[in-house]
Amino acid sequence: MDVIATLKKTREIMNKYGINAKKKFGQNFIINEEIIDRIVDVSNINHNTIVIEIGPGLGALTQKLLMKAKKVIAIEIDYTLTDILKEELKEFNNLEIINEDVLNVDLKALVNKYDKEDIVLVSNLPYYVTSDIMIKIFEADLKGVSLTVMMQKEVARRILKGENENLLTLLSKYYFDVKLGFEVSKNIFHPRPNVDSTILRYLHKQNRQLNKDQEIILTNLIKNLYTKKRKTLLNNLKDLYGEELSISLLDELNINQNERVEKLKLEDFIALVKIISQFRHQNH
Ligand code: SAM
Numbered sequence: 001m002d003v004i005a006t007l008k009k010t011r012e013i014m015n016k017y018g019i020n021a022k023k024k025f026g027q028n029f030i031i032n033e034e035i036i037d038r039i040v041d042v043s044n045i046n047h048n049t050i051v052i053e054i055g056p057g058l059g060a061l062t063q064k065l066l067m068k069a070k071k072v073i074a075i076e077i078d079y080t081l082t083d084i085l086k087e088e089l090k091e092f093n094n095l096e097i098i099n100e101d102v103l104n105v106d107l108k109a110l111v112n113k114y115d116k117e118d119i120v121l122v123s124n125l126p127y128y129v130t131s132d133i134m135i136k137i138f139e140a141d142l143k144g145v146s147l148t149v150m151m152q153k154e155v156a157r158r159i160l161k162g163e164n165e166n167l168l169t170l171l172s173k174y175y176f177d178v179k180l181g182f183e184v185s186k187n188i189f190h191p192r193p194n195v196d197s198t199i200l201r202y203l204h205k206q207n208r209q210l211n212k213d214q215e216i217i218l219t220n221l222i223k224n225l226y227t228k229k230r231k232t233l234l235n236n237l238k239d240l241y242g243e244e245l246s247i248s249l250l251d252e253l254n255i256n257q258n259e260r261v262e263k264l265k266l267e268d269f270i271a272l273v274k275i276i277s278q279f280r281h282q283n284h
Contacts, residue, residue: 004058005060006031010029010060010190019081026129028124028193031060037064039148042182042199043120051065051073051119052110052122055076056097058085058088066089070094070117074096075098075100076098076099077102102133102136106140111142119144120147123147124150124197135223138219139219146201148199148201153196155168156198165266167226170269171222173266178203179200233258233263234257253268
């Protein structure tokens with residue numbers, strides 16, 4: 001069977017089925033076998049591993065994952081591609097394809113089906129929806145599942161540095177230890193995107209600072225404040241907790257009411273959540 005991750009094979013498949021890469025789905029296919037092998041390598045996959053792949057595309061990565069893993073569950077939004085995958089990868093009997101927008105898939109239920117198995121989630125993430133997919137993964141709280149994700153270099157850099165925090169950097173830092181896999185040039189994709197990419201490995205933090213209920217508050221708080229990030233902190237918090245509590249929350253943490261959400265570090269959010277959950281407890 002030919003390796004899919006070459007320009008020649010990628011073009012051949014696209015011509016055979018009469019398709020173009022769809023921008024609206026962030027389709028940039030990897031055309032470099034060495035990069036694929038490195039992604040599989042850093043993901044620590046063996047014959048006992050169940051892999052969940054988001055966005056298999058034409059199967060460049062899927063093909064190699066299938067050779068190494070026990071099973072690959074590939075979730076792809078574009079039905080023209082799922083039909084192609086079924087045909088091109090038909091020699092493998094360890095592939096399950098889910099034709100669905102990953103944002104509508106119950107990842108927790110999927111993972112629960114493979115209780116006690118070694119599960120790794122791998123994705124060359126579509127750029128247009130990177131943040132939403134990552135947040136979906138965080139919220140699903142997939143215990144024990146490590147992630148190998150490829151994203152834009154600049155986005156990855158912010159996560160690794162933990163500076164210039166935003167929704168994605170904050171939640172990444174809270175839930176995971178994030179490590180650099182390696183960086184790749186934009187030239188390894190067809191069609192070629194405008195920016196280089198980075199592969200990150202996400203490993204679950206052993207000791208998290210909040211309990212389950214508090215974590216729900218944390219995730220919602222960060223999401224809510226960042227969707228209205230132009231508002232002052234007081235106005236933003238007020239919508240969630242009323243004026244009185246919001247003023248005392250900010251006072252307690254010594255934070256100016258007129259600052260914006262970008263001012264808050266992860267530690268500030270954690271402190272806020274602890275006070276909010278204490279307050280809720282007392283008022284129940
Ligand atoms: N894995 C392939 C590769 O590396 O060559 C393709 C990666 S391409 C950057 C992203 C893939 O994600 C595309 O196949 C695209 O159709 C798919 N995709 C985009 N949005 C999606 C969504 N919401 N749910 C599932 N798949 C999605």
